[in-house]
Amino acid sequence: MSAWWRRGLGALIALGALGVGRVVAEPELNVSGAGWLESNKIERSVRSLSQVETRSxxxxxxxxxAVFFTLSAVAANGYLxxxxxxxxxxxxxxVLKHHFDYRFAELLPRPLEAVRLDLEVIQGVRYHFGEVTTEGGEAVLSSERAHELLVPSGGxxxxxxxxxxxxxxxxxxxxQIEVWLAARGYADARARAVSEERNHETGEVTVRVEIAPGRQWYVTSVDTDAAPAGVDVPDLxxxxxxxxTSGWQQDEVEKVRQAYFEAGYVDVRLRAEREGxxxxxxxxxxxxxxxxxxGTQVIAAPVQFAGDVVVADSVLRRRVEVTAGEPLNPSDVEATRRRLGRLRALAGVDVRYESAADGQRSPVFVLEEREPWESSLLLGYGSYExxxxxxxxxxxNLLRRSHQLRLEAVGSLKSLRGDMVYTVPDLFGETVDAKLRLFGLDREELSFQRQEYGAVASVTRRDLAWIKADFTAAYTYQDLRSRESELGTRAMDVVDTTSASLTLGLSHDGRDNPLVPHEGLRWFAQIEAADPVLGGESGFQRLEAGLSWHRPLGDTNWLHVGLTHGTVLTLGQDSDRWLPANKRFFPGGENSLRGMTTGEASPRNGAGEFVGAKSFTLLxxxxxxxxxxRISAVLFYDALGETARIQDGLWDVQLHSVGLGLRYQTLIGPVRLEYGHNLTPRPLDPDGTLHFSIGFPF
Structure with missing residues (x-):
């Protein structure tokens, strides 16, 4: 052991002897019997609530x-x-043993101290809804719908x-029944359980519910008190x-409130009265x-910042919508708080008011800094990689201007890639971001080794009002290489080349959940144009567009439709030698035509070698x-039309597959096990392919 290690260890022993930095040997706590995951969850919660780490x-x-919390936790899962x-x-x-029942009848002897506590849960029967009957309200709420509201189906x-x-x-x-009726004007609706019978042997619970919807309410008139001069209350x-409904009434009250806010009446109080x-x-x-x-009118004093002011003052001031000397509008203050909250350097933003001279008030935004650097491990699985x-x-918070830097390195059995992205938010106004990206990719494709290295400079305009989409313009310079090629086009492919291109793109995501979409529409379209005049060697035009549409067909089933198209051309060039193999399309895989593995659905030549498509359409x-x-079953159909040469027609090759799959929903998306069967296999194509992957396919 080296001398400095010995000195350090000796110092720690000495400090321990003096009681400085003394470590308390915490009591041991174990929970079992509720299932491995649930037992560990309960154990962690008990440790936190009992502050075990601070006790001897x-x-x-x-x-x-600890026992009471454990019984409450398992009772919340139906073990009553x-x-x-x-x-x-x-x-x-x-060692002392003690039995606790669900009534918590017998308590422990006192005094008592423990250095170890083992809790073994005896869950017993799990209670579940059996027969549920409803009485009353049939003219308004069907018994089937009432049952769905009472006992939502899991599938x-x-x-x-x-x-x-x-x-x-x-x-x-x-x-839920009362909320459903209230949303339809039955403001006095009531639902109550008039009987509840529990079978302690089977766990089945029979429930009888009485529903009294009452009368339906309609609005006949709405008015408000006369406003002071300078307050422009809208017509109602x-x-x-x-x-x-209470929601409608709140909306009307909010219209009046905003009118007073705009005039600086910060302390305005409103009450709505309903006569029937x-x-x-x-x-x-x-x-x-x-x-x-x-109340009284308030004038805005200059805005102040407090707390962890880690961002440059000029960056903060750009987001302020409150003007000193004007009437103080709480809506402008809240808008400023939201804009400040979008700064990635901040973990949170609160606001308070401080009185100033002559009845003025100063909004004070209290800033909370987030950790300046965060690291995370990435993990995924796909059938090919x-x-x-x-x-x-x-x-x-680079340069104290809320600039962001992302470094990412990912490896698999088939590829290795790295990314560095530097983001400058709000470059031209709050909705325009600029990015500089450096990237590298080395990936083993089915018929060649793909290598791509380069840089992208881009600007993104978020949420264009007229189409509700994000617009991106980018310049890309990259080195494209195809090694160990077994493609049918290898005799004419450019093995090593550089590409300089301009890309324009639009995208919109209106899905309810990007990880597990059940409703909504997403679409995108982009064109990439490369030409030697931009600084590279190759010349091509690559168009990609697609959409995905999701619609619920009931409470537990959904329809998903995806449509994607891609075309690459060499307009203005004398031959396809201007087109790198990396820019062709290679369909197939768990997110494409699922009857084949990644790249296996691309066109073949007469010798059966893969060619790569110049145009494809995927449904x-x-x-x-x-x-x-958490578990769902999927029936799917995939159709692919493609061509290796545009002159041979848009869909020179047509492939179809059908299949079945199971999905388990997780926090990072569905874990998918799917089998796709090929309906139109070519001579060298498989009859079908089994896929195991994570993430929604389109």
């Missing part, structure tokens, strides 16, 4: 708290009569775990068939009056049926 022993109160066997080891080594199999019963889930279901017209009268048709007519207490792993490093259609809350 656990007293009787801490042990009972669970029990716990506690094994308690005292500092002397004596086609409708497992007991999906129908888990707890008093909280029953109350939630009753609340009422449609003839306007249903009264029974109409001839049995409905209720609601006359709504919005009362106003305006198999296991993918890597590391990512992100910086969020993916899926029907997804939920089996449980």
């Amino acid at each position: 022993t656990l007293d009787a109160n801490a042990i009972e708290d 009569r669970a029990e716990v066997d506690a094994t308690i080891e005292r500092p002397s080594g004596e 086609l199999l409708n497992l007991r775990s999906d129908r888990m019963f707890t008093p909280a889930r029953l109350r939630q279901g009753l609340d 017209p009422v449609a003839a068939d306007q249903i009264w 009268e029974v109409a001839d048709d049995g409905t209720m007519g609601a006359a709504v009056h919005i009362g106003v207490e305006p 198999q296991v993918r792993g890597g590391v990512e490093l992100r910086g969020f 993916n259609v899926e029907f997804e049926q939920a089996l449980t809350r």
Whole structure:
């Protein structure tokens, strides 16, 4: 052992002897019997709640708290009569055993200290909804719909775990019925369980629910108090068939509130009063009056910043929408808070007000810094590349201007790639970002070794108002290489070349969830044009466009449709020698035509060698049926039309596949196991392909 190690160890021992930095030997805690994942989750929560790491022993109160939390946690999963066997080891080594039932009837003896606590959960029967009947309200709410609101289906199999019963889930279901009716004007609707019978042997719970919708409310009029000078309250017209709901009323109140805010009445208080009268048709007519207490008008003093002011003042000031000397509008203050909150260098932004002279107030934005650097491990799997792993490093406040840097290195059994992206946000206004990207890729394709290295400079304009899409313009310079080529075009392919191109693109994502989409539309279109005048050696035009559309067909099944097209041309050039092999299309794989592996669906020549497509159109259609809350089954159809030479027609080759799959939903997207069967295999094509991957296919 070296001298400095000996000195360091000696210093630590000395400090320990003096009690400086003394480490407390924390008591041991173990939870078992609730399943491995759930037991570990409960154990971590108990450690946190009991502050185990700060204790040397656990007293009787801490042990009972741990047991109570454990019983509550398993009860939330439907085990309403669970029990716990506690094994308690005292500092002397004596072991005490104590049994707790769900009623928590017998408490521990006192005084008691423990250095180890083992909790074994005896879950017992899991309670689940059995027969659920509803009475009343049939003219408004069908019994089928009421049942769906009370007991949401987890999928086609409708497992007991999906129908888990707890008093909280029953109350939630009753609340859902009342919310559903209230949204349709039945403001006084009530739903209550009039009987609940639990079978303690089977866990089945029979519930009878009584629904009283009451009368439906319609708005007859809405008015407000007279406003002071300078406050422009908008008209509040009422449609003839306007249903009264609390949401509608809040919207009307908010219109009045914003009018007062714009005039600087920061402390305005509003109250809405509803008076009802029974109409001839049995409905209720609601006359709504919005009362106003305006308070005093406030003028804005200069904005201040407090807290972790880690971003340059000029960057912060650019996002301020409050003008000193003008009426103080809380809506402008909130807009400023949101704009500041979008700075990646900040973890949070709060706001408070400080009084200034002459009745003025100064908004003070309290800034919270995020960690300037974050690192994370990356992990994925695909049928072709198999296991993918890597590391990512992100910086969020370079040059104190909230500039961002992302470094990423990813390797798999087939490829190695690296990326460095430097982002300058809000380059020209808040909606325009600039990026500089350096990249490298070495990937083993089915018929050649792809190598690409280069740089991209781009600007992105977010959310173009007229089409609700992001616009990107980019300049790319890259070195393109194709090694060990077995392509049918290898005799004419340029092996090593450089490409300089301009790319223009539009994209829009209106899906409800990008990882697990169930509803919405996403589309994109981009064109890349390369020419020697831009600085490279090759010349081509590459167009790609696509969309994906998702629609629910019920509560537990969905339709997914994807359509993608790509074409690469060499207009203005004398031959295809201007086109690198890297820029051709090689369809096939778990996110393309699923009857084949990655690249295997590309055109072949007469010798059976892969050529690479110059144009392709891919259609993916899926029907997804939920089996449980996390598992779904998929029936899919993929169709591919492609050509190796544009002059041979748009879809010179046509391939089709159908298949089945299972998906397990996770936080990073679905884990997919799918088999695609080829309906039109070529002589060297497989009959089908089994895929295992992570992520939604389109």
